Amino acid sequence: MPGPLLCIGHSHVVCVARAAEAAGTSLQVLNFWEMPGAILHENGTSRLSGLLEQQLRKHTGPVFSMIGGAAHGVLGMLVHPRRFDFVLPAKPALPLDPAAEVLPALAVRRVLESLMVDYLAMMSQVHRLCAGRLFHLESPPPLADVQRMQTDIPWGMYPGMCHEISPAHFRYKLWRLHSQIVSDWCAGTGAAFLPCPPQSVDENGFMRESYYGDGAHANAAYGELVLEQMRRLA
Amino acid sequence: MSHPYLDISDAQRWSRAMAGRANEDIDPVSPPPFRIGVDSRVVTAGSCFAQHLARHLREQGHACFETEPPHPLLTPALAEIFNYGIYSARYGNIYTARQLLQLWRRATGVFVPVDDIWEGTDGWYDPFRPSIQPGGFSSAREYQEDRRQHFAAVRRAFGEMDVFAFTLGLTECWASREDGAIYPLCPGVAAGDYDASRHVLLNLSVDEVVADLRAFVDEVRQVNPHMRMILTVSPVPLAATAEPRHVLTATMYSKAVLRVAAEQLCRLPGVYYFPAYEIVSAAGPGYFAEDRRTVHEHGVRQVMSLFSRHVLEAFPSIPVVAAHDDFVRRGQAIVETWCDEQRLDPPQVDPGWRGNTDDRA
Numbered sequence: 001m002p003g004p005l006l007c008i009g010h011s012h013v014v015c016v017a018r019a020a021e022a023a024g025t026s027l028q029v030l031n032f033w034e035m036p037g038a039i040l041h042e043n044g045t046s047r048l049s050g051l052l053e054q055q056l057r058k059h060t061g062p063v064f065s066m067i068g069g070a071a072h073g074v075l076g077m078l079v080h081p082r083r084f085d086f087v088l089p090a091k092p093a094l095p096l097d098p099a100a101e102v103l104p105a106l107a108v109r110r111v112l113e114s115l116m117v118d119y120l121a122m123m124s125q126v127h128r129l130c131a132g133r134l135f136h137l138e139s140p141p142p143l144a145d146v147q148r149m150q151t152d153i154p155w156g157m158y159p160g161m162c163h164e165i166s167p168a169h170f171r172y173k174l175w176r177l178h179s180q181i182v183s184d185w186c187a188g189t190g191a192a193f194l195p196c197p198p199q200s201v202d203e204n205g206f207m208r209e210s211y212y213g214d215g216a217h218a219n220a221a222y223g224e225l226v227l228e229q230m231r232r233l234a
Numbered sequence: 235m236s237h238p239y240l241d242i243s244d245a246q247r248w249s250r251a252m253a254g255r256a257n258e259d260i261d262p263v264s265p266p267p268f269r270i271g272v273d274s275r276v277v278t279a280g281s282c283f284a285q286h287l288a289r290h291l292r293e294q295g296h297a298c299f300e301t302e303p304p305h306p307l308l309t310p311a312l313a314e315i316f317n318y319g320i321y322s323a324r325y326g327n328i329y330t331a332r333q334l335l336q337l338w339r340r341a342t343g344v345f346v347p348v349d350d351i352w353e354g355t356d357g358w359y360d361p362f363r364p365s366i367q368p369g370g371f372s373s374a375r376e377y378q379e380d381r382r383q384h385f386a387a388v389r390r391a392f393g394e395m396d397v398f399a400f401t402l403g404l405t406e407c408w409a410s411r412e413d414g415a416i417y418p419l420c421p422g423v424a425a426g427d428y429d430a431s432r433h434v435l436l437n438l439s440v441d442e443v444v445a446d447l448r449a450f451v452d453e454v455r456q457v458n459p460h461m462r463m464i465l466t467v468s469p470v471p472l473a474a475t476a477e478p479r480h481v482l483t484a485t486m487y488s489k490a491v492l493r494v495a496a497e498q499l500c501r502l503p504g505v506y507y508f509p510a511y512e513i514v515s516a517a518g519p520g521y522f523a524e525d526r527r528t529v530h531e532h533g534v535r536q537v538m539s540l541f542s543r544h545v546l547e548a549f550p551s552i553p554v555v556a557a558h559d560d561f562v563r564r565g566q567a568i569v570e571t572w573c574d575e576q577r578l579d580p581p582q583v584d585p586g587w588r589g590n591t592d593d594r595a
Contacts, residue, residue: 074565075307081561084305092373102379103305105372107316111307115562 004028005230006059008126009066010119011217012139016066016230019223027227030055032067039122046118048125056129063130064230065191068119069139071112072178073216076171079164084108088173090180095169109177116178120185127191134191135233136182137226140218141196142175144168144206152215165215172205194233197225257517258536263544266506268462270397271547275299277322277395281329281403283468283510283529285320290538294546298322299395302387307561317366322395323387326363326418329404330438331446331495333416337362338450341388347415351377352426359425361417370425393457399464400447401510402492405438406476406484420476435476437488443495451502462504464545465496469514471527508545510537 004026007013013031020027030052032038038052048056056063085100086108096102127134143149146165155163165171179195186193200211200222211222244250245262252260270276277299278288288298302323304313313319317326328334339345340362352359357370358377363384371377392398408420411434422428438446447465454461467489475484493511500507514521514533521533 074562077565080307082305084307087373087376087379089372089376092375096379101305102376102383103307104316104367104380105376106367106369107305107308107312110312114309 007064012066012069015218015223018220019227062132063134065136071115072174076174079162135194137194138196141207142171143212149215262509262512269547274396276397277391278399279328280401281468284401286534301391322391326366330407331443335446335450341385348412364424401466403468405488405491440494466508467492467511469511513537
């Protein structure tokens, strides 16, 4: 009998964990947000704790990674005081914010990569420790509806910040760029990149509202779609 | 006996101004008709030597008038890779007077070259800024959007500047046979493909350099009547010549043309010649590296020291440093808040984490 599915990552694992709980699926969740001491910071670099290393070495099946996955939100959830946009290389015809300055896509990619360094390093460590294949699950797509998201941000905690959520297409482009970086990493390391469930996106590539959780995360219904992807690959 | 040389200043006599003097004690600068104030909007452009001037002004606490500055999200190193912050706008090196005039005319829509964009194997290239973007532009649209905002930045820089410091670098340049468009680099060197049937070498004469710069001054002053100009000639020799002669002969010809052109141009009102070329050349090999081409930093410092003394108004020297951006830190805070909120309602599945002690800690 196969062991439980193993899912490791940050906040995006929560929707999958909730779906597994509802479905009664055996799922082992390693959520870094719930594991104080699991990541050690030494000399400006991060590494997994010895305890977590041991735990990962014992796992023989496939590993599903949802490590990181929020750098695009950090960079572009809110409008920057110096509004910017970029032309997505893979889809150059997508709309541009008419009020924004256009930055080179490669420069935006470099900035985004700088926010992902620790997460990619963490993925490398997990990949090295686990005997089974590493599948990295794409971050949930963005919701187009800015008004819906507006109510989820605790604006009061951030006085002085620009209280404007970035235009939908800008957030979509950052999400695609983020996925491209992770996908490239997977291609270079032999890991598998698993795109988001096709049912979760509308005809324009945005998240369908029924899968929306909060401004940065998907809900348990989305988690169920991901869980099904995991079951098929396990 | 009486003659005009009896009452000339020491600076006019080689024996007193040059002979036996240390390099640092040679000062050939004539008093400028105007000085750069702390609030002056200074725009710099020219050959690679012009980059020193912009850097020096920043170090002296005098920010250049930047109309296409790096976005604060970009680190200084990343900004430099993408050629932000080198000059007032992202036009890269401008080696010839004709290239400068062409930039203004393209930015104002007066001239639209036939050669519009080059498609390479790895990206799209601007024929008139082939090195501006590492790896080229990722799409034709990215190039078009970038060029649109670049031209707006050029119009604003030239249209609103108080002082324009231009370093004349070359007389040799490559042009399109179709419409005379000037390339900063020969096609095929940094990008594009050289085609002898489409590209031609020009070696601009004194009259041509003067005419191009006169046209530039006249056209810019139509929108910016108070613009004043400082001309310098780059002391850096040619890296290579396409003329069939020795590179040293070609260099001397080119510098002579540019120096004479500058002399003629500084007869125009509001145009001043600063002798950077003479300051470096007077030191013989003293300011050059072993390659006889690279100007040592102490040579650059000497030029800039005299520039400060004669051309800049005195003001406190507080280096201009780009502001740091804390936007990412704040964005991280919002995302982490969401993540924190998820902790308030954790799922009940196997947490998979048995402890928080580290056996190696």
